[in-house]
Each structure stands twice: as C-alpha cells, then as structure tokens.
Amino acid sequence: MEPIIEVKNLVKVFHSRRRKITAVNDVSFDVFKGEIFGMIGPNGAGKSTTFSMLTTLIKPTSGSIKVAGFDVENHDYKIRPLIGIVPQKLSLYPLLTARENLELMGNLYHVPKKVMEEKIDYYLKLVGLEASADRYTGGFSGGMKQRLSVIAAVLHDPQILFWDEPSTGLDPQTRNVIWKLARKFNEEGRTLVFTTHYMEEADNLCDRVAVMDSGKMVALDNPERLKETTGSTNLEEVFVHFTGEEVRD
Amino acid sequence: MTIKTELKDSLIVAKKEFKILSRKKALIFPLFLFPIIMIVFFGYGMGGTVKDAPILIINDDAGRASSSLVQEIGGYTPKYDANPMFSVTYTKDMSQSEAESKIDAGIYKGALIIPQNYSDSIAKNESTTLTLLTDSSDTTTSGAIINALRQLLAKTGLVSLNIPSIYGDLEYLDFITPGVIALTVFMGCISSIGSAIAGEKENGTLVRMLMTPVSKRSVILGKTIYQLILQLARTVVLIFAAYLLVGFNMNGSWLAVALVLIVFTLSGVGIGIIMSSRAEDMESFIQLNMLVTMPSMFVTGVFFPLSSVPGWMRCIAYFLPLTYAIDAMRTIMIKGQGLSAISTDFIILTLFAIVTFTLGVHLFRREA
Numbered sequence: 290m291e292p293i294i295e296v297k298n299l300v301k302v303f304h305s306r307r308r309k310i311t312a313v314n315d316v317s318f319d320v321f322k323g324e325i326f327g328m329i330g331p332n333g334a335g336k337s338t339t340f341s342m343l344t345t346l347i348k349p350t351s352g353s354i355k356v357a358g359f360d361v362e363n364h365d366y367k368i369r370p371l372i373g374i375v376p377q378k379l380s381l382y383p384l385l386t387a388r389e390n391l392e393l394m395g396n397l398y399h400v401p402k403k404v405m406e407e408k409i410d411y412y413l414k415l416v417g418l419e420a421s422a423d424r425y426t427g428g429f430s431g432g433m434k435q436r437l438s439v440i441a442a443v444l445h446d447p448q449i450l451f452w453d454e455p456s457t458g459l460d461p462q463t464r465n466v467i468w469k470l471a472r473k474f475n476e477e478g479r480t481l482v483f484t485t486h487y488m489e490e491a492d493n494l495c496d497r498v499a500v501m502d503s504g505k506m507v508a509l510d511n512p513e514r515l516k517e518t519t520g521s522t523n524l525e526e527v528f529v530h531f532t533g534e535e536v537r538d
Numbered sequence: 539m540t541i542k543t544e545l546k547d548s549l550i551v552a553k554k555e556f557k558i559l560s561r562k563k564a565l566i567f568p569l570f571l572f573p574i575i576m577i578v579f580f581g582y583g584m585g586g587t588v589k590d591a592p593i594l595i596i597n598d599d600a601g602r603a604s605s606s607l608v609q610e611i612g613g614y615t616p617k618y619d620a621n622p623m624f625s626v627t628y629t630k631d632m633s634q635s636e637a638e639s640k641i642d643a644g645i646y647k648g649a650l651i652i653p654q655n656y657s658d659s660i661a662k663n664e665s666t667t668l669t670l671l672t673d674s675s676d677t678t679t680s681g682a683i684i685n686a687l688r689q690l691l692a693k694t695g696l697v698s699l700n701i702p703s704i705y706g707d708l709e710y711l712d713f714i715t716p717g718v719i720a721l722t723v724f725m726g727c728i729s730s731i732g733s734a735i736a737g738e739k740e741n742g743t744l745v746r747m748l749m750t751p752v753s754k755r756s757v758i759l760g761k762t763i764y765q766l767i768l769q770l771a772r773t774v775v776l777i778f779a780a781y782l783l784v785g786f787n788m789n790g791s792w793l794a795v796a797l798v799l800i801v802f803t804l805s806g807v808g809i810g811i812i813m814s815s816r817a818e819d820m821e822s823f824i825q826l827n828m829l830v831t832m833p834s835m836f837v838t839g840v841f842f843p844l845s846s847v848p849g850w851m852r853c854i855a856y857f858l859p860l861t862y863a864i865d866a867m868r869t870i871m872i873k874g875q876g877l878s879a880i881s882t883d884f885i886i887l888t889l890f891a892i893v894t895f896t897l898g899v900h901l902f903r904r905e906a
C-alpha cells in the first residue's frame with residue numbers, strides 16, 4: 290500500500306510557564322492512501338498536537354513529516370491546499386451566516402466562485418442545513434456547527450481530511466451523519482485521519498487504529514487484529530489494555 | 539505565493555472584517571460617537587497650567603527698562619508653582635514674519651517684540667506698545683503667556699500689548715480636536731485589532747484561518763487594510779461633526795491629514811498585535827490595553843499641551859507615537875501648515891510604524 294503521510298521520529302516539546310511538556314515523543318507511522326486512519330488515546334496523549342504538525346500549523350521540534358510527498362518543513366504551502374481540516378475547537382464566525390462562513394473558507398482556499406456556489410448548495414443540502422443557510426452560526430446548535438465545519442473543510446476538494454474529534458458532544462443522530470460523511474468522502478477516494486474518544490466509532494469506521502498515550506504511539510493496527518492480539522472483545526478493552534485504568538492529568 | 543495572491547487574500551480578510559463589523563450594531567454607534575463625546579465633554583470641561591514654555595524675546599532696545607523687563611519675564615513664576623514659566627531665548631533684529639515662522643515650526647510658543655524706543659519712552663513717561671505673538675493653536679499656553687505678560691506690564695501702566703492672532707481666534711475646542719482625532723485613531727486601532735485577534739484566538743477562527751493556504755502576512759495585511767479604511771472614515775466623520783457641533787475649522791490639507799493617519803495607523807496596528815500576542819484571552823487584552831492607552835491619553839498632549847506636564851511625563855510621551863501624531867495633526871489642521879512643517883514628526887512616526895509593525899508580524903504566531 291502506498292503511504293500518503295510518512296511520519297518519522299516526530300517530537301514536539303512545548304515550553305509553557307517554565308515547564309517542559311513533551312506532547313509528542315518520538316512517534317513514527319505511515320498513513321496509507323485511501324484509508325480511514327483513527328487515533329485514540331486519553332486526554333493529553335498528544336493527538337491534537339500530532340494533528341497540528343501534520344497539518345503544518347505548528348513546526349515539529351524534531352523528526353520529519355511528509356504529506357502527499359511534500360515535507361512540512363519547507364513545503365507547507367504545497368500541502369495546505371491538499372488537506373481539509375476540522376479542528377477540535379469549533380471555529381466559525383458567529384456573526385457570519387452558514388453560507389458566508391463557507392464562502393469565506395472557499396475563498397481562502399481559492400475555490401473558483403461558480404464551482405464554490407454549486408458545492409456549497411450541494412453540501413448544505415447533504416447535511417440538512419439548506420434551510421439554515423442564511424442564519425448566523427452564532428445561533429446554531431453544536432450539531433449544526435459541527436456539520437457545517439465538516440463541509441467547510443471539503444469545499445476545495447482535498448485529498449486528505451483531518452478531523453479532530455468530529456463527534457464529541459454530538460447527539461446520536463448527528464454522529465450518524467458524521468459517520469455517513471466519513472464513509473462517503475472515503476469512497477470518493479479521500480484519505481481520512483481522525484481522532485475520537487468513542488471506541489465504537491473507531492471500531493466501526495477505521496481501517497487502522499493508532500493508540501497514543503503520553504506522547505507515544507503504543508499500538509497501531511486494524512481493529513480486529515488489535516482485539517485478537519490483546520484477547521479483547523471490543524476496542525474499549527484494547528484501549529484499557531494499552532493505556533491502563535489510571536486517569537490522566 | 540505571489541504578491542498578487544497575497545493582496546487578493548488580504549482583501550478577502552478585510553472584506554470579512556467589514557461584514558462582521560456591519561453586524562455589530564452595538565459597536566458601530568460608539569465607534570463614531572465616542573470621539574465626538576470626548577471633544578464635547580473634555581472641550582468644555584478642562585484646562586491646564588504651563589511651565590517652561592519656550593518663548594522668544596526680540597529686544598531691539600538697548601536701554602535699561604527693556605533689560606529689566608526681560609529679566610522679569612525670565613524669572614516669572616506662576617502663582618502656585620515655583621518653577622519658571624518660560625524658557626526664554628533672546629535675540630534682536632528679527633522681523634515679525636520671521637518670528638511667526640518660528641512659531642509655525644513649533645520652536646516657540648510665543649514671541650515678544652520690544653521696539654527700539656522702548657526704554658526712551660518709559661524714561662520720558664510716554665506710553666508705548668509691545669507686540670506679542672503667540673501660538674494660538676495651543677490655547678492653554680498662549681492664554682497663560684498673555685496673562686503673565688499683562689500682569690508684568692501692568693506695573694508701569696504705560697505699556698500696552700498688541701496681540702495679533704496668527705491663526706485666528708482659537709478656543710480650547712480647536713486645540714483638542716486634532717488631538718482627540720489622533721487619540722481615537724490610536725485607541726481604536728489598538729483595541730479593535732487587539733481584541734479581534736484575542737477574540738479570534740478564543741473562538742478558534744484565527745487558527746482556522748492560519749490553517750488555510752493564506753499566508754500570515756496576508757491575514758495581517760487584511761486586518762490592517764480594514765483598520766486603515768475604518769480609521770480614516772472615523773476621522774472624516776469626526777472632523778465634520780466637530781465642524782457642525784463646535785464650529786471647528788479645518789485649516790489644512792486633508793491629504794496631509796490622511797498621510798499622517800495612515801502611517802500612524804500602522805504603528806497602532808503593530809502595537810495592537812504586539813499586545814495581543816502577549817495576551818492569552820480577551821480579558822487580559824482589555825486590561826493590557828487600559829494600561830497602555832489610559833496614560834497615553836494624559837501624557838501626550840491631547841487635552842493640555844506637552845509643555846504643561848511634568849518632565850518625567852514628558853519623557854514617557856517621547857516614546858509614544860501618539861505624541862508625534864498629535865503634534866503633526868495640530869500643525870496641519872490648525873496652523874494650516876504643509877508636510878515640510880511636520881517632517882520631523884512624520885519621520886519619527888514612520889520609524890515607529892516600521893518597528894512596531896515588523897515586531898507585530900514577527901510576534902504574531904500561528905500556534906494559538
């Protein structure tokens with residue numbers, strides 16, 4: 290299988306209030322073209338930090354990352370148009386309407402106007418937001434905001450999608466929509482990398498799951514094999530097997 | 539990344555800012571009303587005292603009476619202050635128009651011309667007239683100078699003062715209007731760019747924007763373009779409002795005003811970005827903002843002339859771009875002078891703009 294993301298000995302150290310935090314500690318892995326790649330791990334494991342480096346938002350302390358053949362160090366402007374990002378923290382302008390938020394994203398990604406308008410109409414309908422297209426997103430529910438964030442990240446037709454906890458805090462219906470979108474985008478040939486705290490979500494969607502803990506990647510395989518090798522019946526048990534029972538800070 | 543794309547991107551950002559502004563109904567109103575309120579309230583409510591005002595004495599008389607008058611002026615102290623009120627420069631044989639040009643240039647706050655026959659006239663007990671030129675664009679100082687000289691001259695009873703007004707009859711309101719404009723631009727820039735960045739940091743939109751192919755430079759440039767347009771619009775509204783409400787007269791060139799404000803806005807934006815990069819959230823930014831803008835309101839000469847504040851405050855003032863912007867605005871708007879008269883201010887403002895803006899761009903990080 291052909292890797293679309295190659296990560297080697299990735300390290301990220303933060304210096305915050307005189308404390309040294311090693312958020313990502315010597316992590317190496319590949320993501321294959323066309324797969325759904327899930328990352329699980331306790332709070333503070335370093336999932337979002339890894340995402341930030343993969344998406345060129347922050348620079349690694351050391352190690353190398355190649356995304357779609359370009360290394361993040363020197364080619365972040367080549368990588369950015371190729372990836373679509375749904376950050377963990379919702380990021381919509383509350384005083385812009387749903388459509389305007391999408392248009393802004395489309396413009397920032399240089400999507401031609403005509404194509405963009407067609408896509409916006411299509412995706413708004415796809416996630417059931419066409420009736421709310423001209424409402425300010427400040428008044429949206431969490432589920433509406435999340436559906437909007439997901440389609441905002443696909444307007445420029447990216448090859449790779451990065452979704453950081455796309456279904457946290459959502460009701461089962463909305464989560465269902467997110468799952469459908471994940472499968473749909475994947476069937477269109479896009480690679481999807483996402484994080485989650487819902488084990489059945491990882492189990493259902495992922496071709497492969499990576500388990501992170503305290504900045505290390507402690508396991509990486511497809512869900513079935515992970516269950517097999519650890520003698521677990523579900524992914525929850527796999528998770529506890531690798532990360533223990535202890536609550537993280 | 540070509541320059542054309544970066545410019546186009548920055549326009550997308552600027553357009554977004556305007557769209558959002560147009561929806562902040564509760565913001566637009568105070569944005570334009572605040573400076574008008576300042577002019578009206580402070581204009582009618584405040585004054586100040588003067589010390590160390592630079593004045594020029596042109597003594598064309600070699601007699602005893604004039605030299606004692608000159609000495610008295612040099613040693614004059616106001617009622618409640620032990621410091622001399624004037625710092626005097628002496629000369630002779632200077633024409634009135636030359637003295638006026640020195641006042642135009644801001645070198646002196648006033649010039650007293652003592653005619654050749656002064657001592658003779660006093661000796662002969664004849665009445666005589668002195669000419670006093672003052673920088674009436676600075677109403678507080680010129681008022682104080684006139685009062686002090688009237689007191690000194692009242693003793694002989696023979697001397698009268700001829701006070702031609704160089705810039706027309708001005709009032710305190712005329713004095714503060716250019717200052718208030720500069721102040722509001724300064725405060726507006728810092729608080730609106732800073733709180734926008736701090737706010738976007740809070741709601742995650744800034745980081746999201748920095749994940750797109752748009753460069754950091756374009757984002758900052760877009761926000762700057764927005765500020766430039768907004769602040770210039772506020773200035774125009776303010777000048778018209780001041781004209782309608784308090785009869786303020788714009789004597790100078792609009793273009794020169796715009797030029798000063800553009801350079802000045804860049805410094806403001808730079809300072810705003812620097813401050814917001816130090817603040818984790820909106821609240822810390824607001825406090826930081828108060829710390830910087832409140833003092834600058836009082837030390838830079840908006841409401842009373844720089845010559846009336848204590849020395850240590852004046853020292854602070856020299857480190858604030860607002861000081862130079864106010865001086866330049868007054869020189870243009872009241873004295874009606876052109877760019878040559880404000881060249882020093884302009885150069886200093888440009889330096890401020892380059893330094894703060896570069897530092898701001900540097901400190902503006904992708905990582906939230």
Ligand SMILES: Nc1ncnc2c1ncn2[C@@H]1O[C@H](COP(=O)(O)OP(=O)(O)OP(=O)(O)O)[C@@H](O)[C@H]1O
Pocket residue numbers: 303304305310311312330331332333334335336337338339377905906
């Ligand atoms: N900008 C930063 N400055 C300092 N420390 C940071 C920064 N970002 C993250 N960290 C720290 O790095 C560690 C990893 O954080 P990260 O957000 O990557 O975890 P995560 O796996 O995404 O957790 P969660 O499941 O809670 O989202 C944490 O200890 C966090 O406090």
Ligand SMILES: [Mg+2]
Pocket residue numbers: 336337338377453
């Ligand atoms: Mg996270």
